[in-house]
Amino acid sequence: MNAPETLAHARAREAAHAHVDTQANLPLAGLRIIAVEQYGAGPFGTQHLADLGAEVIKIENPHDGGDVGRAVGPHYFGPGDSHFYQSFNRNKKSITLDLKKPEGQEALRRLAAEADVVFNNLRGDLPSKLGLTYAQLKDVNPQLVCGHLSAYGRTGSRAAWPGYDYLMQAEAGYLSLTGEPDGPPARMGLSIIDLMTGTTAAMGLLAGVVGARASGVGRDIDVSLFDVALHNLAYVATWYLNAGKAIGRETRSAHPSLTPSQLYRTQDGWIFLMCNKEKFWGVLAQCIGKPEWADAPEFKTFKDRLANRERITQELDAVLQTATTEEWMKRFAGKVPAAPVYDVAQALDSDFVAEQERLLEFDHAGGPVRMVASPVRAGAHPTRPAPAMGEHTDEVLRGAGFSDQQIEAMRGKGAI
Numbered sequence: 001m002n003a004p005e006t007l008a009h010a011r012a013r014e015a016a017h018a019h020v021d022t023q024a025n026l027p028l029a030g031l032r033i034i035a036v037e038q039y040g041a042g043p044f045g046t047q048h049l050a051d052l053g054a055e056v057i058k059i060e061n062p063h064d065g066g067d068v069g070r071a072v073g074p075h076y077f078g079p080g081d082s083h084f085y086q087s088f089n090r091n092k093k094s095i096t097l098d099l100k101k102p103e104g105q106e107a108l109r110r111l112a113a114e115a116d117v118v119f120n121n122l123r124g125d126l127p128s129k130l131g132l133t134y135a136q137l138k139d140v141n142p143q144l145v146c147g148h149l150s151a152y153g154r155t156g157s158r159a160a161w162p163g164y165d166y167l168m169q170a171e172a173g174y175l176s177l178t179g180e181p182d183g184p185p186a187r188m189g190l191s192i193i194d195l196m197t198g199t200t201a202a203m204g205l206l207a208g209v210v211g212a213r214a215s216g217v218g219r220d221i222d223v224s225l226f227d228v229a230l231h232n233l234a235y236v237a238t239w240y241l242n243a244g245k246a247i248g249r250e251t252r253s254a255h256p257s258l259t260p261s262q263l264y265r266t267q268d269g270w271i272f273l274m275c276n277k278e279k280f281w282g283v284l285a286q287c288i289g290k291p292e293w294a295d296a297p298e299f300k301t302f303k304d305r306l307a308n309r310e311r312i313t314q315e316l317d318a319v320l321q322t323a324t325t326e327e328w329m330k331r332f333a334g335k336v337p338a339a340p341v342y343d344v345a346q347a348l349d350s351d352f353v354a355e356q357e358r359l360l361e362f363d364h365a366g367g368p369v370r371m372v373a374s375p376v377r378a379g380a381h382p383t384r385p386a387p388a389m390g391e392h393t394d395e396v397l398r399g400a401g402f403s404d405q406q407i408e409a410m411r412g413k414g415a416i
Contacts, residue, residue: 025379026053031209033117034059034108035092036099036132038067040165040191041225042121042149043088044198049205050091051374057111057396058089058387062096062416066389077365080389086369089386090362095397096390096416099130103415108132110400113140116212117147117205124150124159124224134220144218145208149201153224163225165191172229177236181249197228252313259305260284263341265317266325270341273316273332278302284336288319348372390416 031054035046038060050056060066065080072084098104108131112118120132127133127148134146148154151163169175169187179186204221212218230237239245247256253272254262260281261274275281278301282294293299293315298308305312320328325340332338342350353359360373364385393416397407410416 024053026381027378029053031055031117032115033057033119033205034111034115036118036120036122036130038121039069039072040088041194041198042119042201043067043069044195045121045149045201045205046092046119046198047088047090048199048202048374048376052376052378053381056092057392058092058094059097059099059108060094060389062098062390062414066094066096070389077369081365081386086364086386087371090371091384092387093392093396094387094389095393097393098415099132101413101415103410103413105131107397107400107402107410107415109137109140110402111396112137112144114400115141115144116209117145119147119149119201119205121149121201123162124148124152124154127154134218138218142218143212143216145205145212145221146218147201147205147208147221147223149197149223149225151224152226154222158226165193165225168193168225168229172226173233173236174229176248179249181251183249193225193229193232196232197223197225200228254309257306258302259309259312260316262313264313264320266320266328267322268324271320271325271328272339272341274337276337280336281305284332287331287336288316290315290319 028049031049033046033049033054033056035042035056036059037043037046043058046054046056058067065071067085067089069085069088070080070082072082075083077083077086097107099108108118118132118137120127120130122130122132127146128136131137132146132148134144137144137146150159151168152158152161166187169192170185172193175185175187178188201221201223204223208219208221236247239247250256250262252263255274255276258274258276261276263270263272273284275284281299285291285293297304299305299312323331329338329340340346347353348359358373359370360383361368361370362383362385363369369385394404394407397410397416398404402410407416
């Protein structure tokens with residue numbers, strides 16, 4: 001399996017890296033990531049890096065349909081190609097590889113030898129069983145960063161537990177903070193823990209690469225859904241840990257200590273106001289035609305307003321219901337921190353989203369596909385759709401020095 005590289009292999013290697021050349025202006029061009037990933041959190045993290053120019057090579061199991069996200073409905077571009085899957089995997093490559101077979105392990109090690117990162121989002125007890133840890137791969141690449149995104153971490157009593165976003169929201173207290181006080185516990189509308197854990201993993205991987213390039217020594221980097229969910233409690237956790245104050249839900253999604261900072265009724269719906277600096281209260285009073293409120297003793301400071309929150313809510317509702325949300329937004333624009341309350345369709349169809357070019361479009365499956373652009377603006381570049389399962393298997397393996405005969409032999413053994 002270790003035949004010397006031929007001219008054909010060298011050319012295959014160049015082809016495997018050709019996409020880097022087309023995105024050479026991006027900050028992560030030249031960074032190579034081998035990703036044993038599926039579903040949401042892991043692919044979301046590596047998509048951040050792929051959008052910034054990294055070469056992300058997904059490893060998918062040839063025997064189980066690959067990334068389970070391919071089957072997540074209800075909307076599909078075709079078999080094994082769901083809208084959900086496309087949302088997390090653009091600008092990547094896909095190879096099939098059975099890591100439980102010796103041939104799969106040999107291919108993994110060859111790929112790891114030329115990679116910056118080997119990443120997975122498996123259950124915490126699985127990376128070591130599949131040869132994905134730094135201790136298992138450092139002999140082929142001492143600078144390698146091995147990233148692990150799991151539900152509860154790779155150590156401790158829950159290492160072998162499966163876990164999902166909503167479970168983390170429940171156990172980390174989110175459901176006690178979301179919704180109306182007299183309603184049942186409520187989760188956030190998005191899989192926010194998956195998304196933030198993926199983003200945190202991307203940050204961790206880049207930190208690991210910076211350290212490895214400086215020291216010549218790689219490491220394991222661990223991120224878990226539970227740890228991120230807990231870390232997101234931030235100041236709420238600090239309040240409880242130091243002042244013994246465990247906050248709960250507030251009416252109309254109000255800030256626990258600042259007013260006005262919540263939902264208010266308008267003539268045709270709702271608006272969210274956030275006067276989170278003292279100066280904004282006076283500006284708001286002017287904009288709504290109530291300048292006397294700025295100096296009223298019962299409203300003058302944050303403390304005063306918090307003590308009179310219910311009255312302020314009633315007074316603001318009465319004024320704001322005299323005009324539409326759009327009309328108030330025109331009055332407040334750039335003066336008072338305010339936002340209309342949109343549904344998803346209104347949010348994506350808004351004039352500001354169009355002005356800022358926050359949606360991208362590319363060709364896939366015989367037609368245009370539209371998605372939300374990366375939030376990191378690093379220059380224009382072409383976008384490729386998420387890959388078909390195993391689309392780049394032969395290309396990537398040739399680039400790693402495998403001959404066509406060796407690739408076919410692996411295929412015959414079910415390793416790819």
